[in-house]
Amino acid sequence: MDVSSAVSQRISTRAFLDEPIGKQDLADWLQAAQRAPSGGNLQPWRVIVLTGGARQSVVDMAAQTLSKSPRGEPTDRPIYPEAITDTQKARRYRVGEMMYEQLDIPRDDKARRLQWFARNYRFFDAPVALFFIIDEGMGHGQWAHTGMFMQTLALLAEERGWGTCMQECWGTLRASLKSHLELGEHEMVYCGMAVGYPDREASVNQLYTERAKLNEFAEFRGF
Numbered sequence: 721m722d723v724s725s726a727v728s729q730r731i732s733t734r735a736f737l738d739e740p741i742g743k744q745d746l747a748d749w750l751q752a753a754q755r756a757p758s759g760g761n762l763q764p765w766r767v768i769v770l771t772g773g774a775r776q777s778v779v780d781m782a783a784q785t786l787s788k789s790p791r792g793e794p795t796d797r798p799i800y801p802e803a804i805t806d807t808q809k810a811r812r813y814r815v816g817e818m819m820y821e822q823l824d825i826p827r828d829d830k831a832r833r834l835q836w837f838a839r840n841y842r843f844f845d846a847p848v849a850l851f852f853i854i855d856e857g858m859g860h861g862q863w864a865h866t867g868m869f870m871q872t873l874a875l876l877a878e879e880r881g882w883g884t885c886m887q888e889c890w891g892t893l894r895a896s897l898k899s900h901l902e903l904g905e906h907e908m909v910y911c912g913m914a915v916g917y918p919d920r921e922a923s924v925n926q927l928y929t930e931r932a933k934l935n936e937f938a939e940f941r942g943f
């Protein structure tokens with residue numbers, strides 16, 4: 721597979737087949753993605769890969785924690801900053817509407833929308849779950865570089881016939897994850913990722929999201 725195909729066919733996969741991926745295949749994949757760049761070559765990430773009982777225990781922990789605090793736990797690194805622009809708000813709204821349209825869940829059916837969203841905390845039933853761990857002292861640069869590592873993984877997954885969904889929703893359970901995953905004193909979860917063989921028939925996986933046109937995000941000078 722060439723890089724352009726991997727980039728254009730990658731989507732956030734939100735339904736998976738019940739088919740495992742072996743440890744060695746996952747190890748090779750992670751090692752390949754480690755070629756991702758990072759400022760000063762810091763490689764500021766650490767990854768925890770979970771399957772089987774280890775994965776299930778996170779799902780159980782999440783269900784228990786969210787039953788007590790449905791909005792999740794406080795964090796000093798919220799998923800979105802307060803100052804997102806109207807254009808960004810519109811994009812966020814649009815992708816949500818597109819997804820629920822695929823799923824045939826109308827806007828006023830809040831209960832079903834919430835139920836669907838809760839599937840995030842089961843990794844959308846993917847057999848493999850990743851957590852990207854970063855030191856609390858790292859700044860915005862290192863968070864961005866960890867994102868490059870994640871995208872490299874997502875593209876290499878395409879080559880393997882796997883699907884991925886990055887999951888920042890796990891940032892709402894940082895305190896519980898820190899203790900559940902036995903992170904170091906100064907470590908935190910940045911993001912999760914669901915990984916597995918995509919269910920290509922699932923309606924949610926038919927969602928192919930929109931992007932801004934070139935002239936909306938790029939300008940050329942001196943040509």
Ligand SMILES: Cc1cc2nc3c(=O)[nH]c(=O)nc-3n(C[C@H](O)[C@H](O)[C@H](O)COP(=O)(O)O)c2cc1C
Nearest residue numbers: 730731732815840885886887888889890911927929
């Ligand atoms: C860092 C990151 C975190 C994300 N977290 C979530 C998440 O928690 N749950 C989810 O369903 N999608 C999540 N997404 C997927 C985005 O909604 C998705 O990338 C975007 O709508 C574009 O769609 P596409 O990935 O299919 O191209 C995340 C994406 C990124 C890059």
